[in-house]
Amino acid sequence: xxxxxxxxxxxxxxxxxxxxxxxxxxxxxxxxxxxxxxxxxxxxxxxxxxxxxxxxxxxxxxxxxxxxxxxxxxxxxxxxxxxxxxxxxxxxxxxxxxxxxxxxxxxxxx
Numbered sequence: 667x668x669x670x671x672x673x674x675x676x677x678x679x680x681x682x683x684x685x686x687x688x689x690x691x692x693x694x695x696x697x698x699x700x701x702x703x704x705x706x707x708x709x710x711x712x713x714x715x716x717x718x719x720x721x722x723x724x725x726x727x728x729x730x731x732x733x734x735x736x737x738x739x740x741x742x743x744x745x746x747x748x749x750x751x752x753x754x755x756x757x758x759x760x761x762x763x764x765x766x767x768x769x770x771x772x773x774x775x776x
Contacts (some may be wrong), residue, residue, distance in 0.1 A: 729761050742766055 673684040674692065681695075682688040714724065730738065738751055742762075752759045 729757050730755060730765065735765060738762065739766065 673682065675682045675684065681692055683692050717724065734755060738755065741751055742748070748759050748762045752762055
């Protein structure tokens with residue numbers, strides 16, 4: 667933009683990139699912002715590594731555990747409706763579809 671004659675002039679912060687001093691100040695502020703962002707990333711990664719070292723895992727807990735998954739799978743194979751199972755297990759119907767896509771359920775013929 668500078669090559670085409672466009673400049674930045676802030677009325678509130680006294681920054682004017684049409685002058686050498688204004689461009690210098692703008693570059694310094696840009697470098698400080700970049701450094702701060704890199705420090706935030708480093709601290710975040712260090713915190714995650716420390717948490718993992720203590721055995722803590724991030725993320726949201728699973729909606730249903732393995733035992734409940736097995737129970738729901740058996741009930742779906744027997745033909746129980748998803749709405750009923752969602753109410754019984756206290757989860758949403760969309761959660762059931764995510765764990766058990768309709769294409770993977772084999773209904774038993776009695």
